[in-house]
Amino acid sequence: MSLPRRAMEQMGFAVCCLSCDAPDDPGLERCRGCIDRHAHARESMTVGKATTKPQRLARELITMLADPGNYILDDEHGKWMEKYAAMVYEHQYDPNTKRDRTTTPLRRLSRKSSIIREVANQNKWMDEPPDKLELDEMLSVLKEGADEQPMTWDDLIAEIEEMMED
Numbered sequence: 001m002s003l004p005r006r007a008m009e010q011m012g013f014a015v016c017c018l019s020c021d022a023p024d025d026p027g028l029e030r031c032r033g034c035i036d037r038h039a040h041a042r043e044s045m046t047v048g049k050a051t052t053k054p055q056r057l058a059r060e061l062i063t064m065l066a067d068p069g070n071y072i073l074d075d076e077h078g079k080w081m082e083k084y085a086a087m088v089y090e091h092q093y094d095p096n097t098k099r100d101r102t103t104t105p106l107r108r109l110s111r112k113s114s115i116i117r118e119v120a121n122q123n124k125w126m127d128e129p130p131d132k133l134e135l136d137e138m139l140s141v142l143k144e145g146a147d148e149q150p151m152t153w154d155d156l157i158a159e160i161e162e163m164m165e166d
Contacts, residue, residue, distance in 0.1 A: 007035045011042050012065030014088045 068085040
């Protein structure tokens with residue numbers, strides 16, 4: 001069984017390497033042939049607009065297989081992506097590195113960070129709504145100037161002329 005080649009892993013086909021009987025030697029002609037065929041297959045599935053359900057499913061699965069860690073929390077495919085990520089991780093594990101295998105979690109605790117989510121989570125009323133006093137204060141600020149009519153062009157030009165004279 002050979003270790004997943006980087007190209008195959010990036011395309012989402014690392015499982016093919018894991019089930020291959022080729023020796024784990026770099027630069028094998030057999031590996032190059034597989035990579036070329038799989039690259040062509042992936043390109044044919046992802047080029048152009050997906051018009052049928054099988055095409056959309058194929059694209060979704062290729063996306064998931066290319067980065068299984070992002071889809072572990074997926075309702076439908078999460079458990080399979082976790083198994084897949086574990087298989088790839090198992091073959092990438094190097095016992096000589098400092099990272100301890102037993103302490104490295106396979107399941108992601110949260111999705112990638114998002115600037116929008118981080119800003120939205122700074123809302124002081126996220127856990128509990130504002131009290132009556134705060135609501136009244138916000139309402140008065142929002143209503144401020146609501147009774148005034150918008151400025152006409154003549155009024156605006158007159159105001160600009162006054163500013164220019166000063």
